[in-house]
Amino acid sequence: MAAVEAEGVAEELRSTYATGKTKTFEWRASQLKALLKIVTHHEKEIVEALRCDLNKPELEAVVYEIAAVASSCKLALKELYHWMKPQKVKTSLLSFPSSAEIVTEPLGVVLVISTWNYPFFLSLDPLIGAIAAGNAVVLKPSEVAPATSSLLSKFLGEYLDISAVKVIEGAVPETTALLEQKWDKIFYTGNGKVGRIVLAAAAKHLTPVVLELGGKSPVVVDANINLKVDALSAELQKFYGKDPVGCKDLSSIINSHHFDRLTKLLEDQKVSGKIVYGGQRDKTNLKIAPTILLDVPRDSLIMNEEIFGPLLPIITVNKIEDCLGFINAKEKPLAAYLFTNDKKLKEEFIRNVSAGGMTINDTVLHFAESGLPFGGVGESGMGAYHGKFSFDAFSHKKAVLQRGFGGEVAARYPPYDSGKSRFLRALLEGNVLGMIRALIGW
Incomplete structure (x- = not known):
C-alpha cells in the first residue's frame, strides 16, 4: 500500500x-x-x-x-x-x-x-x-x-x-x-x-x-550454579552440530544490514581474541554461528549496543554485589535473569534490580505467561500487554457514579460555617460519631 x-x-x-x-x-x-x-x-x-x-x-x-x-x-x-x-x-x-x-x-x-x-x-x-x-x-x-x-x-x-x-x-x-x-x-x-x-x-x-x-537484558549466573563456559559450548554443539552456519535449526540474520552490524561488533579490536566459541559467518546465507565471548571490555561496542543476534558476551565478577551494581549503573532493561540456588540472592535481585520483567532460573518464560504483564521500564519502554x-x-476505565435525588447533604453548600466544616470532615473520614456531634453542635 x-x-x-x-x-x-x-x-x-x-x-x-x-x-x-x-x-x-x-x-x-x-x-x-x-x-x-x-x-x-x-x-x-x-x-x-x-x-x-x-x-x-x-x-x-x-x-x-x-x-x-x-x-x-x-x-x-x-x-x-x-x-x-x-x-x-x-x-x-x-x-x-x-x-x-x-x-x-x-x-x-x-x-x-x-x-x-x-x-x-x-x-x-x-x-x-x-x-x-x-x-x-x-x-x-x-x-x-x-x-x-x-x-x-x-x-x-x-x-x-x-x-x-x-x-x-x-x-x-x-x-x-x-x-x-x-x-x-x-x-x-x-x-x-x-x-x-x-x-x-x-x-x-x-x-x-x-x-x-x-536494550540489553542481563543474565546473572551465581557461582553456586557451577556453570562453566565449556558447558555452554558443549550444549551449543548438541543444538547445532559442528557446522552451525549450515544447520537448518539456526535462523538467519534478517538482512545484510543487520549481518554487517553484528559483524562489526565481532570485529571490534577491543573484543579481538575474546571469542571462545563460534564466530563462523556465512554472508551469502546471512548466518552467524552462536558465539561466546569471554571477559569482554566494558567499553567495547558489544557491551554498549543492543545485540539482537546470536552473540553472548560474558563478564566475570568477584562479588555478586559488583554484578548488581553493574546492572543498576546501566539503563533499565526489558528483562533481567538470575540463575541461583540462594534464596536471599533471589529476594535481593527482585527487590533491587529494576527491569520490565524477570525470570529466575530460566530465560524469556515470563513473556509466555498471559497472566503476567509484558513491558519495559525507562529506556526499555512504557506500558504493558x-x-x-x-x-x-x-x-x-470510565468512572460512573449514579445517585438518586434524596438524601441531599446541605452542608456541601454555602453559606459555610464551622459546624458544616466539622460535619463534612467527619463525613469524609467516615466518622459517624463526629457527624452526630457536628449536627447537634458539640
Missing part, C-alpha cells in the same frame, strides 16, 4: 468507529474468531513466510508465533464477556444514596506498529488486544520482514472487517504518513531511536503510547 493510501486512514476508520459497531460484543468476537481461522487454516503459508524472512525453523514458527497467536485469541474469546463487564465499586457516605462502577470503553482509533524478530506474533498479539477492547485498528507490519507483512495484509484483508481493521504496508514514508495523523493510542514495538520519533509525533496530539523497546493487559492497554 502506497504512502498516499496511508494518508487519511485514521479519519476513514473514525467514521466506522462512530457507527458504534466495533463496541459490540458480537463484532469483537467475530473478528477474534476470524483471526483464529487465519492461524488454523493457513499454518503452512505462515511458516513459509517466516522461513522467507528469517529462515525460522518450522518448530519455532509453529510454537512461538502461530500457536502463541492462537492461544491469545482463545483466551480473549473465553474472557471477553467478563473483561467487558462493568466493575462494581463501593461508594462512601458523601455520595449516599448512590452506586458506582467502572465502565471499560474502547479508546477509539488506534495504530499498531510492529517489528521483525517475531513478525507474526508481535503484529497480531497487540491487534488481538485492540480488537477485544472494541477499537478500530491500523496495523503497520515491519517492512524488514516483507513476506510476513504481505501475508498479514492479504489474510487480514480477506478475513477481517476492512472497514474497521486495516493493514498498511511500507517503510519510512508510510510510517511517517501514519504518525502525522491523530490516533487515540499508538502501540510501537522496536528500538529506542524510533520509539523517540513515535513519542514525539504522539505528543503533538496528546496521544497515549505503549512503547515496547529493547499480553492477555487481559492487552485489553486494558487499549481501553479507558
Whole structure:
C-alpha cells in the first residue's frame, strides 16, 4: 500500500468507529474468531513466510508465533464477556444514596506498529488486544520482514472487517504518513531511536503510547550454579552440530544490514581474541554461528549496543554485589535473569534490580505467561500487554457514579460555617460519631 493510501486512514476508520459497531460484543468476537481461522487454516503459508524472512525453523514458527497467536485469541474469546463487564465499586457516605462502577470503553482509533524478530506474533498479539477492547485498528507490519507483512495484509484483508481493521504496508514514508495523523493510542514495538520519533509525533496530539523497546537484558549466573563456559559450548554443539552456519535449526540474520552490524561488533579490536566459541559467518546465507565471548571490555561496542543476534558476551565478577551494581549503573532493561540456588540472592535481585520483567532460573518464560504483564521500564519502554493487559492497554476505565435525588447533604453548600466544616470532615473520614456531634453542635 502506497504512502498516499496511508494518508487519511485514521479519519476513514473514525467514521466506522462512530457507527458504534466495533463496541459490540458480537463484532469483537467475530473478528477474534476470524483471526483464529487465519492461524488454523493457513499454518503452512505462515511458516513459509517466516522461513522467507528469517529462515525460522518450522518448530519455532509453529510454537512461538502461530500457536502463541492462537492461544491469545482463545483466551480473549473465553474472557471477553467478563473483561467487558462493568466493575462494581463501593461508594462512601458523601455520595449516599448512590452506586458506582467502572465502565471499560474502547479508546477509539488506534495504530499498531510492529517489528521483525517475531513478525507474526508481535503484529497480531497487540491487534488481538485492540480488537477485544472494541477499537478500530491500523496495523503497520515491519517492512524488514516483507513476506510476513504481505501475508498479514492479504489474510487480514480477506478475513477481517476492512472497514474497521486495516493493514498498511511500507517503510519510512508510510510510517511517517501514519504518525502525522491523530490516533487515540499508538502501540510501537522496536528500538529506542524510533520509539523517540513515535513519542514525539504522539505528543503533538496528546496521544497515549505503549512503547515496547529493547536494550540489553542481563543474565546473572551465581557461582553456586557451577556453570562453566565449556558447558555452554558443549550444549551449543548438541543444538547445532559442528557446522552451525549450515544447520537448518539456526535462523538467519534478517538482512545484510543487520549481518554487517553484528559483524562489526565481532570485529571490534577491543573484543579481538575474546571469542571462545563460534564466530563462523556465512554472508551469502546471512548466518552467524552462536558465539561466546569471554571477559569482554566494558567499553567495547558489544557491551554498549543492543545485540539482537546470536552473540553472548560474558563478564566475570568477584562479588555478586559488583554484578548488581553493574546492572543498576546501566539503563533499565526489558528483562533481567538470575540463575541461583540462594534464596536471599533471589529476594535481593527482585527487590533491587529494576527491569520490565524477570525470570529466575530460566530465560524469556515470563513473556509466555498471559497472566503476567509484558513491558519495559525507562529506556526499555512504557506500558504493558499480553492477555487481559492487552485489553486494558487499549481501553479507558470510565468512572460512573449514579445517585438518586434524596438524601441531599446541605452542608456541601454555602453559606459555610464551622459546624458544616466539622460535619463534612467527619463525613469524609467516615466518622459517624463526629457527624452526630457536628449536627447537634458539640
